[in-house]
Amino acid sequence: MPPASAARSGGLAGGDVAVNDTWRLGLFAGYSHDRFANDDRASSGASDNYHLGLYGGGQWGSFGLSGGAAYSFSRIETARLVAFPGFADSLMARYDAGTAQIFGGAGYRIDTAAASFEPFANLAYVSARSDGFAERGGAALLQLQHPLPGADALHARSLFRALLPISPRRPVSPTIQPAQS
Numbered sequence: 617m618p619p620a621s622a623a624r625s626g627g628l629a630g631g632d633v634a635v636n637d638t639w640r641l642g643l644f645a646g647y648s649h650d651r652f653a654n655d656d657r658a659s660s661g662a663s664d665n666y667h668l669g670l671y672g673g674g675q676w677g678s679f680g681l682s683g684g685a686a687y688s689f690s691r692i693e694t695a696r697l698v699a700f701p702g703f704a705d706s707l708m709a710r711y712d713a714g715t716a717q718i719f720g721g722a723g724y725r726i727d728t729a730a731a732s733f734e735p736f737a738n739l740a741y742v743s744a745r746s747d748g749f750a751e752r753g754g755a756a757l758l759q760l761q762h763p764l765p766g767a768d769a770l771h772a773r774s775l776f777r778a779l780l781p782i783s784p785r786r787p788v789s790p791t792i793q794p795a796q797s
Contacts, residue, residue, distance in 0.1 A: 619654060619655050619656040620652075620653070620654045620655070620656070621651075621652070621653050621655075622650065622651065622652040622653075623650070623651045623652075624648060624649070624650050624651075625648065625649050626646060626647050626648025626649055626665070627646055627647070627648070628644050628645070628646030628667060629644065629645065629646060630642055630643055630644025630645065630669075631643070631644075632671070632672075635672075638674045638675060638676060639672060639673070639674045640672060640673055640674075641670070641671070641672040642670065642671050642672065642684075643669070643670050643671075644667070644668070644669050644670075644671075644686075645666075645667060645668050645669075646666075646667040647664070647665065647666055647667070648664075648665045648667070649662065649663070649664055649665070650662065650663045650665065657696070658696060658697035658699070659694070659695065659696035659697070660694070660695050660696075661692065661693060661694035661695065662692075662693050663690045663691065663692040663693070663713075664690070664691045665688055665689070665690045665691075666688065666689045666690075667686065667687070667688045668686065668687055668688075669684060669685060669686030669687070670684055670685060670686075671683065671684030671685075672684065678724050678725045678726065678727075679722070679723075679724050680722065680723045680724075680725070680736075681720070681721070681722050682720065682721045682722075683718070683719060683720035683721070684718070684719055684720075685716070685717065685718045685719075686716070686717050686719075687714065687715070687716045687717075688714065688715045688716075689712065689713075689714050690712065690713045690714065690715075691710070691712055692709075692710070692711055692712070692713060693708070693709070693710050694708065694709045694751075695707065695708045698756040703755075703756075705753050705754040705755060705756040705757075706753055706754075707751040707752065707753035707754070707756060707757050707758075708751060708752050708753060709749045709750065709751040709752070709758075710749070711746065711747040711748070711749035712746070712747045713744065713745065713746040713747065714744070714745050714746075715742065715743070715744045715745075716742070716743050717740055717741060717742040717743070718740070718741050719738065719739065719740035719741075720738070720739055720740075721736055721737060721738040721739070722736060722737055723735065723736030723737075724736070735774070735775075736774065736775060737772070737773070737774040738771075738772070738773050738774075738775075739770070739771070739772050740770070740771045740772075741768070741769070741770050741771075742768070742769045742770075742771065743766055743767070743768045743769075744766060744767045744768075745766040746766075748760040748761050
């Protein structure tokens with residue numbers, strides 16, 4: 617195994633329904649498990665993550681809107697070994713964290729005889745929070761009584777999507793992104 621490693625497994629399931637000729641609403645739920653380790657630091661951890669979200673969208677001719685909200689709850693366990701000449705301590709912690717997000721987007725589909733193009737823009741607000749924690753072990757333990765300060769972010773992007781027909785039954789949807797500076 618390499619000195620540092622990470623693995624993730626899990627899945628999401630959901631579905632949506634037509635509310636009327638214009639709107640669709642959906643719900644999804646899922647579970648994931650993460651494992652991470654750094655052998656050089658004699659540390660490891662795992663998290664069990666539960667996900668829930670809802671989304672919707674509408675189409676008015678060529679103009680479309682979509683949006684939704686999601687929340688993930690994580691139960692995290694960590695373990696580490698502190699060792700130097702004359703001292704060794706095995707430490708463990710358990711704590712909870714959560715990530716919430718709201719997102720939305722708008723696009724306008726342009727159909728031509730050769731292909732369809734859809735410029736669109738997305739906006740998402742993400743907020744992550746974590747409990748305080750108290751390691752169990754010996755003299756080298758770390759303790760944080762209060763919740764950790766949260767991390768909030770606002771993400772915006774605009775892209776251009778082209779739908780190029782390969783055959784009447786199988787269109788291809790490449791995404792063209794602007795260069796990052």
